[in-house]
Amino acid sequence: MKLKISAILSTGLLFGCLAALGPAALAQSAPSVASEFMLKNGMKVIVKEDHRAPTAVQMVWYKVGAIDETNGTTGIAHALEHMMFKGTQKHKTGEFSRLVAELGGRENAFTNRDYTAYFQQVEHSRLEAVMALEADRMRNLQFDKNEFAKEIRVVMEERRWRTDDQPQGLMNEALNAAAFVAHPYHHPVVGWMDDLQNMTIADIEAWYRRWYAPNNATLVVSGDVSADKVVAMAERYFGSIPAKTIVRGKPQNEPEQHGLRRVTVKAPAENPYVILAFKVPSLRDVEKDQEAYALDVLSAVLDGYDNARLNDKLVRTDKVANSVGAGYDDITRGPTLFTLEGSPAAGTTTAQLEALLRAEVSRIAKDGVSEQELQRVKTQLIASQIYKRDSIFGQAMEIGVMEMSGLSHKNIDRIVDKLKTVTPQQVQAVAQKYFTDDKLTVATLEPLPLSGKKLGPPPGPLR
Incomplete structure (x- = not known):
């Protein structure tokens, strides 16, 4: 299973399967x-x-x-x-x-x-x-x-x-x-x-x-x-419904984190699991916050398509994990996290998988990404954005999330344009800057015996 810490909707890059479509086919559906x-x-x-x-x-x-x-x-x-x-x-x-x-x-x-x-x-x-x-x-x-x-x-x-x-x-x-x-x-x-x-x-x-x-x-x-x-x-x-004075509460800002935090959960489960959550910037200014776009692209390089780095290296090649993932929720009203997560394969501990997940980010911090790899990610991005807009429900969702975050639906296409401009150097820079112990919280699942109990399906949206 792949655990998610965001609720309802992740508005980072949604990488689809339409990369093979040509520009003309994509334009027809806009x-x-x-x-x-x-x-x-x-x-x-x-x-x-x-x-x-x-x-x-x-x-x-x-x-x-x-x-x-x-x-x-x-x-x-x-x-x-x-x-x-x-x-x-x-x-x-x-x-x-x-x-x-x-x-x-x-x-x-x-x-x-x-x-x-x-x-x-x-x-x-x-x-x-x-x-x-x-x-x-x-x-x-x-x-x-x-x-x-x-x-x-x-x-x-x-x-x-x-x-x-x-x-x-x-x-x-x-x-x-x-x-x-x-x-x-x-x-x-x-x-x-x-x-x-x-x-x-x-x-x-x-x-x-x-x-x-x-x-x-x-x-x-x-x-x-x-x-x-x-x-x-x-x-x-709606026009006859009177407006109200909306009084929001005082800010409850998060203080600076000054060291690694760990939490362990013991629960009936089939397999152990580990999540690494790093505090990173979210998108506040569409024109200026280039680091947010670079983090989005970094997430995609790690886990944005079938042959992305985490799955290719840790699951398919080295076989040290049953599943892996990366996630970044860039559009939020509050602070956000960049996550690396996975379930270790037999013979691998959660501590070892934790180190291996971090090693993949460190590899990017040291060696960067190639223009060819980055272009492949951007092609996936363009296709996925068009795919989302093929659904009228998806269009309404995208608009609503943007409005609630304070970014305005008018910036939807601008965000795509800005993502296209991300360079290999910017991806390498955020990999070097944000993935340190001082901003990290690690959660580890230690499985207890199931005792014949069958787990239900993963939870969906709250309703």
Whole structure:
């Protein structure tokens, strides 16, 4: 298994299998540029027209997530997400999902460290109906004690299934708690169990009243739609909802780390595992933060395609690992980590694999990467970006994540352009600069006997 420490979506390079496509084929699938509007109440509306199929995706993104929680309130963003399906003054519990299904659509929601989002995908003529439903629960959510009592038990069971009963969940939780001692990324998105057990319906309602407002939300619509008509509908359904004064908490900045940290997790598992997490910069300024692009490319050199360095060397050639990986989440509201991870093969210890993973980065720091290797990575990058945009849901996701991070959807193509300019020297420079003990947290899984217990599938997005 390959463990991931990021939640919901990684917005670094997504390397696909379309590298063989020529420029003409790639250009044919490029959708239109997104249009942006602002309602008088401060709600941003972004429309990405794509007329290749008669469907539409609506997403409402609230700029509030686990990053906005404090001690004692962890998990509340996710708990409210569950309650958003529990009825309004107009629609009873369960009616929202039933109505979307009757329209032939699909719907869901997800909570991340940085945001909470709700979506529906429907036949394009049904967009107005789901927009009316979404606007209703932005303004008129009901808070029933009995429904909350049932739903918070669902959330706690979700925590048990995703974390308490999953070695990868326990490991990710312990890693983040060790890497971040002050920043809210210390806390799991699902929340600590004690906080969930002591959460009240009043807590949930207060969170809703504080954060769920049009001026803290972005409406993203993609698909076979007209931007002018979408904006007119948004004005009709969302425009009358009053803005609120959004007061964000005091900064909970992470102090400087001054030495290696280690955490060990003992849990029933089939194989040991190790994750190395280095503190590195995230992308804040699209034009200036060249190191973030170099780190993205470094991640791809190590683990961006089938024959990338980690897998080729440690799994296929030397056979010292069953699986390996590298990851870098560059677009976040808070600090970020660059991870190296893997499961050692028989005869290799986690300590030995840890050293071997670091050796691959050290090799790049010493010898660099060739222009040929870098060009191969960039070809994969261009193809993967086009592949993402072949999905109207993927387009809406990309726009929403950019907006929630403060980078603006208008910079999506600019980021691709900047990635193309990364040089071998810049990749070598970040490999030399950031992969030291002083910024490193290591999490190790020591497997306990399974005792006949079968592990479930890896956890997916929180819902």
